[in-house]
Amino acid sequence: MAQVSRNKQVILTDYVTGFPKQSDMNIVDSTITLKIPEGSNDLVLLKNLYLSCDPYLRILMTKDTTAELGALTPGSPLTGFGVSKVVESRDPDYKKDDLVWGMTKWEEYSLIPTAQILFKIEHTDVPLSYYTGILGMPGMTAYAGFFEVGSPKKGENVFVSAASGAVGQLVGQFAKLHGCYVVGSAGTKEKVDLLKNKFGYDEAFNYKEEPDLNAVLKKYFPEGIDIYFENVGGKTLDAVLLNMRVHGRIPVCGMISQYNLDQPEGVTNLAHIIYKRVRVEGFAVFEYYHLYTKFLEFVLPLIREGKIAYVEDVAEGLENGPAALIGLFTGQNVGKQVVVVAHE
Amino acid sequence: MAQVSRNKQVILTDYVTGFPKQSDMNIVDSTITLKIPEGSNDLVLLKNLYLSCDPYLRILMTKDTTAELGALTPGSPLTGFGVSKVVESRDPDYKKDDLVWGMTKWEEYSLIPTAQILFKIEHTDVPLSYYTGILGMPGMTAYAGFFEVGSPKKGENVFVSAASGAVGQLVGQFAKLHGCYVVGSAGTKEKVDLLKNKFGYDEAFNYKEEPDLNAVLKKYFPEGIDIYFENVGGKTLDAVLLNMRVHGRIPVCGMISQYNLDQPEGVTNLAHIIYKRVRVEGFAVFEYYHLYTKFLEFVLPLIREGKIAYVEDVAEGLENGPAALIGLFTGQNVGKQVVVVAHE
Ligand SMILES: NC(=O)c1ccc[n+]([C@@H]2O[C@H](COP(=O)([O-])OP(=O)(O)OC[C@H]3O[C@@H](n4cnc5c(N)ncnc54)[C@H](OP(=O)(O)O)[C@@H]3O)[C@@H](O)[C@H]2O)c1
Numbered sequence: 235m236a237q238v239s240r241n242k243q244v245i246l247t248d249y250v251t252g253f254p255k256q257s258d259m260n261i262v263d264s265t266i267t268l269k270i271p272e273g274s275n276d277l278v279l280l281k282n283l284y285l286s287c288d289p290y291l292r293i294l295m296t297k298d299t300t301a302e303l304g305a306l307t308p309g310s311p312l313t314g315f316g317v318s319k320v321v322e323s324r325d326p327d328y329k330k331d332d333l334v335w336g337m338t339k340w341e342e343y344s345l346i347p348t349a350q351i352l353f354k355i356e357h358t359d360v361p362l363s364y365y366t367g368i369l370g371m372p373g374m375t376a377y378a379g380f381f382e383v384g385s386p387k388k389g390e391n392v393f394v395s396a397a398s399g400a401v402g403q404l405v406g407q408f409a410k411l412h413g414c415y416v417v418g419s420a421g422t423k424e425k426v427d428l429l430k431n432k433f434g435y436d437e438a439f440n441y442k443e444e445p446d447l448n449a450v451l452k453k454y455f456p457e458g459i460d461i462y463f464e465n466v467g468g469k470t471l472d473a474v475l476l477n478m479r480v481h482g483r484i485p486v487c488g489m490i491s492q493y494n495l496d497q498p499e500g501v502t503n504l505a506h507i508i509y510k511r512v513r514v515e516g517f518a519v520f521e522y523y524h525l526y527t528k529f530l531e532f533v534l535p536l537i538r539e540g541k542i543a544y545v546e547d548v549a550e551g552l553e554n555g556p557a558a559l560i561g562l563f564t565g566q567n568v569g570k571q572v573v574v575v576a577h578e
Numbered sequence: 579m580a581q582v583s584r585n586k587q588v589i590l591t592d593y594v595t596g597f598p599k600q601s602d603m604n605i606v607d608s609t610i611t612l613k614i615p616e617g618s619n620d621l622v623l624l625k626n627l628y629l630s631c632d633p634y635l636r637i638l639m640t641k642d643t644t645a646e647l648g649a650l651t652p653g654s655p656l657t658g659f660g661v662s663k664v665v666e667s668r669d670p671d672y673k674k675d676d677l678v679w680g681m682t683k684w685e686e687y688s689l690i691p692t693a694q695i696l697f698k699i700e701h702t703d704v705p706l707s708y709y710t711g712i713l714g715m716p717g718m719t720a721y722a723g724f725f726e727v728g729s730p731k732k733g734e735n736v737f738v739s740a741a742s743g744a745v746g747q748l749v750g751q752f753a754k755l756h757g758c759y760v761v762g763s764a765g766t767k768e769k770v771d772l773l774k775n776k777f778g779y780d781e782a783f784n785y786k787e788e789p790d791l792n793a794v795l796k797k798y799f800p801e802g803i804d805i806y807f808e809n810v811g812g813k814t815l816d817a818v819l820l821n822m823r824v825h826g827r828i829p830v831c832g833m834i835s836q837y838n839l840d841q842p843e844g845v846t847n848l849a850h851i852i853y854k855r856v857r858v859e860g861f862a863v864f865e866y867y868h869l870y871t872k873f874l875e876f877v878l879p880l881i882r883e884g885k886i887a888y889v890e891d892v893a894e895g896l897e898n899g900p901a902a903l904i905g906l907f908t909g910q911n912v913g914k915q916v917v918v919v920a921h922e
């Protein structure tokens with residue numbers, strides 16, 4: 235007879251308006267039969283190990299979200315990126331004990347269509363949790379956004395916002411490896427120190443303590459910015475536009491400062507896109523997964539040889555997931571925010 | 579002895595703030611010696627025939643303009659695009675009676691460095707004034723912006739603002755020739771009629787009579803916009819961003835609605851650049867003049883075979899230049915605004 239297990243879940247209680255709160259999510263003790271139902275040959279049963287806290291989840295918590303991925307469903311567990319172990323599979327591509335990363339649910343065990351698995355994990359000499367970050371979606375985001383969308387050239391001037399986060403810490407280091415001058419902004423003194431002392435940023439500043447963002451950018455970029463890796467939007471973007479160099483590029487990765495606002499802030503300096511012939515380009519990591527093998531060949535040696543730093547912020551236990559997730563929007567996380575569901 | 583001639587000029591009286599006014603420019607009766615001074619071998623003496631009224635001139639009237647071209651100088655004649663006849667040349671590339679277009683001054687005769695001439699006019703079976711428009715800078719702008727920056731594909735949905743103007747009337751027709759569905763916006767009923775009945779736009783609307791730009795765009799683009807040819811900025815751009823299709827492109831040609839504002843309007847829907855992976859790209863026509871011959875090969879046959887319509891708004895006499903120029907910013911012009919200095 236199939237084993238029935240406890241299945242702790244993080245349930246979205248209702249659509250979210252404004253900043254997400256702890257009460258927007260509920261921890262529920264559910265149960266699950268650890269067996270794939272008969273006739274469901276496109277499903278795998280996963281034991282979830284690490285879950286990824288990602289800012290885009292907030293966008294999916296808005297009712298009638300315009301995001302292509304579609305809204306999360308109140309009353310159901312959150313869905314998101316995670317690292318999981320296969321408990322049972324009817325798909326010949328996966329077998330028991332395979333490790334995978336892809337879309338899973340915020341719960342201990344998940345029945346998931348195999349199509350939601352993105353990649354089988356082949357390299358386990360690195361921490362498994364890295365597949366929620368540097369070796370997972372945020373790593374691919376930094377790689378595709380900087381190299382494919384940003385078209386960097388050696389010696390160019392690069393500015394990164396949310397620079398100590400999951401994506402930002404990698405963009406800065408990729409840019410340094412590429413021979414660029416790199417400046418980052420972040421929201422605490424601790425993060426600014428990390429940027430300069432751990433991630434190798436040439437300069438960094440705390441945007442919350444700068445009354446005049448235009449002036450601080452002018453100071454660090456007297457010749458202007460060639461690439462602005464956009465993570466935050468709003469006031470930062472507006473100041474950046476005044477400081478772009480001719481033929482500058484703005485890969486638009488995210489605008490986290492806008493996700494919780496009912497009425498987004500107005501950006502006023504867009505005419506500089508003409509004056510400086512700037513290319514502003516939105517991108518989505520899911521259009522670049524065909525580069526994943528190439529990306530691993532690039533980044534795994536850097537990790538193994540200690541040539542790239544990587545900082546994770548680890549929350550232990552699913553019950554601490556909601557606080558970890560909402561912490562992204564107040565900058566609580568230092569580095570990539572991970573939730574540990576089980577250490578294997 | 580060298581002939582001395584009257585040389586009527588349009589002088590910028592002072593830097594401009596807000597909407598330009600008639601009193602920002604002065605008509606002055608100056609004189610000029612119709613002879614290139616000794617030792618000035620890089621100058622040509624031009625008789626100006628047609629001057630081009632272009633919105634960017636307003637940007638150059640702002641003190642400390644951020645435009646790369648540099649500000650206009652109070653007390654001096656305006657500089658801008660024009661069609662001229664060579665009166666005298668010491669440069670072997672130009673001889674008396676050659677017709678040229680390029681940067682000249684708002685006056686009857688101009689001494690100009692030959693480097694400011696852009697092209698010698700080779701085809702005179704078409705009206706000479708066309709070299710201020712369809713065969714000149716605005717024509718090249720429409721061509722480069724639509725084909726090079728916009729990367730159009732047959733069957734795509736194109737929206738053009740300031741659609742009946744110098745650039746817009748051509749973009750719409752190029753898009754139709756390319757097999758696109760094209761909608762334009764303009765500021766009067768007369769212009770909307772022109773768009774539909776003369777320039778072949780599939781649909782057109784008067785943006786001044788639409789209280790809800792988002793709704794009207796949704797009506798004309800139920801599947802979204804692939805290419806927005808941006809001429810105006812501000813509220814129109816904000817509504818367009820809500821209606822872009824995945825992988826849409828926004829060639830940013832101009833933002834005329836912002837040129838006269840001390841504090842530009844805020845654009846709030848920029849996050850859609852991410853959601854729809856939109857490419858927003860500023861461009862300047864002067865980076866595309868190497869395509870001019872190719873452009874003429876494309877557009878001259880269209881003109882000769884009557885396959886393209888072209889509407890000019892002609893002001894007679896330099897003294898009517900200031901009113902014609904400031905009329906751009908209230909939409910007085912219907913089609914390309916030209917000032918006739920002399921009919922040869
Ligand atoms: N396009 C894609 O495919 C894709 C994929 C992944 C991520 N993204 C985007 O990339 C960005 C970074 O994501 P991540 O995973 O690396 O997150 P993260 O940086 O690890 O965490 C979010 C950080 O954003 C900063 N932040 C929060 N509110 C802010 C505000 N109002 N103004 C400025 N900064 C604020 C906080 O750092 P501070 O302390 O520095 O404020 C916070 O730590 C997000 O916008 C996300 O949506 C896009």
Ligand SMILES: NC(=O)c1ccc[n+]([C@@H]2O[C@H](COP(=O)([O-])OP(=O)(O)OC[C@H]3O[C@@H](n4cnc5c(N)ncnc54)[C@H](OP(=O)(O)O)[C@@H]3O)[C@@H](O)[C@H]2O)c1
Nearest residue numbers: 633719743744745764765809831832833834835862863909
């Ligand atoms: N990037 C480049 O290299 C380049 C080169 C040439 C031109 N441009 C730009 O292209 C655009 C069109 O230039 P053009 O020469 O073809 O001018 P135009 O369309 O012939 O004349 C300007 C038109 O803009 C419209 N307009 C004025 N104020 C407006 C406002 N507040 N909101 C909306 N529309 C407004 C008016 O038409 P309505 O009656 O329809 O309002 C007016 O007729 C301008 O932004 C210009 O700066 C850029």
